[in-house]
Amino acid sequence: MLNKKSVEDLQVNGKKVLVRVDFNVPLDENKNVTDDNRIVGALPTIKYLVDNNAKVILCSHLGRPKGEFNEKYSLKPVVKRLAELLGKEVKMADDVIGDSAKKLAAELKDGEVLVLENVRFHKEETDNDREFSKELASMADLYVNDAFGTAHRAHASTAGVAEFLPSACGYLIKKEIDIMGKALSNPARPFVTILGGAKVSDKIGVITNLIEKVDALVIGGGMAYTFSKAMGGKIGDSICEDDKLELAKELIKKAEEKGVKLLLPVDNICADAFSNDANILVAAAGEIPDGYQGLDIGEKTIELFENTLKDAKTIIWNGPMGVFEFPNFANGTKAVAKIVADADAVTIIGGGDSAAAVEQLGFADKMTHISTGGGASLEFLEGKVLPGIDVLNDK
Numbered sequence: 001m002l003n004k005k006s007v008e009d010l011q012v013n014g015k016k017v018l019v020r021v022d023f024n025v026p027l028d029e030n031k032n033v034t035d036d037n038r039i040v041g042a043l044p045t046i047k048y049l050v051d052n053n054a055k056v057i058l059c060s061h062l063g064r065p066k067g068e069f070n071e072k073y074s075l076k077p078v079v080k081r082l083a084e085l086l087g088k089e090v091k092m093a094d095d096v097i098g099d100s101a102k103k104l105a106a107e108l109k110d111g112e113v114l115v116l117e118n119v120r121f122h123k124e125e126t127d128n129d130r131e132f133s134k135e136l137a138s139m140a141d142l143y144v145n146d147a148f149g150t151a152h153r154a155h156a157s158t159a160g161v162a163e164f165l166p167s168a169c170g171y172l173i174k175k176e177i178d179i180m181g182k183a184l185s186n187p188a189r190p191f192v193t194i195l196g197g198a199k200v201s202d203k204i205g206v207i208t209n210l211i212e213k214v215d216a217l218v219i220g221g222g223m224a225y226t227f228s229k230a231m232g233g234k235i236g237d238s239i240c241e242d243d244k245l246e247l248a249k250e251l252i253k254k255a256e257e258k259g260v261k262l263l264l265p266v267d268n269i270c271a272d273a274f275s276n277d278a279n280i281l282v283a284a285a286g287e288i289p290d291g292y293q294g295l296d297i298g299e300k301t302i303e304l305f306e307n308t309l310k311d312a313k314t315i316i317w318n319g320p321m322g323v324f325e326f327p328n329f330a331n332g333t334k335a336v337a338k339i340v341a342d343a344d345a346v347t348i349i350g351g352g353d354s355a356a357a358v359e360q361l362g363f364a365d366k367m368t369h370i371s372t373g374g375g376a377s378l379e380f381l382e383g384k385v386l387p388g389i390d391v392l393n394d395k
């Protein structure tokens, strides 16, 4: 379990609290927030601080403005949405550590909320510049990190600033770590992990860490073809990392030695081009003809996966089962989303594409937890220490 101080362990009454949140949300062309999950995710911490008479200073990045001011990446649209969700006025500074931010921070009254401009308007943020961290810290008495989505980055506002202020984690980070931490350290069994997505190389760390812990490992998506080729199968033009064939063989052997059930696709929906409108055929695993590439898992594979998943008590899923962006190749990802949603298990969805798929399909409420951080949750599942959490004060 997380051994860091939480926001409840701090004396926040009347204090200025700098909170790093992850408000990196998508905007449409009219600057409306199109998915406010990350803002909603930060509300428990913000509300707790408001209710306990803190002066709340929120800090976040949005997009990649490359270290300079750019109106396109302003946090203004986020402030508007946050004010609606909180049902109260939210102040907004024109800058991050400039006159506007410092003046508004100094004038804050108990229970008021201020948002600083996009912290990545300064390149010192991603450089984790010590002076910049000090300036940020100078506006507050306490620091709370609740930005799980950037907790795997050692930046000024996610890590550097903790050197200068008493610190703690917010409710979102606590929830993410508690749920995923329990699944890794003391899972209800059978414990099954489903991995998909384009490349094996992105998931090596996760496979290596989880193979020690799971009862079954289900592999779909593009990465399955590297395994298929490693076993001597014909994969046609399917995506494959030839420099990872040996690794795939080692992982297959390791699973065998550990008694971990390794489930790979037994049939594939194949296309004669990387296109939604390509000609389609169904091929058994290892028998994909030249000129065709596997873009989704087939019905037999879905059935095979379901047989193992239906009895699981803990499921962690990261990565789509096929090129789900093409409607004709989204069936496998949809089917797995439904199977996980229906399972009588603790169900955890790593962020990114699988989280988006689950939300689009309307299964979000049926999952135990959908992580708000793709990269951060992957690194956590790899067993890595996340710098933005490591720097916080211990209990």
Ligand code: AMP
Binding pocket: 196, 197, 198, 199, 202, 221, 222, 223, 239, 294, 295, 296, 318, 319, 320, 321, 322, 323, 324, 325, 352, 353
């Ligand atoms: P990742 O970010 O590693 O989870 O990978 C997600 C991407 O993998 C998505 O954009 C999918 O389109 C892609 N993907 C999944 N299956 C395949 C496949 N069979 N061939 C090519 N790309 C795939």
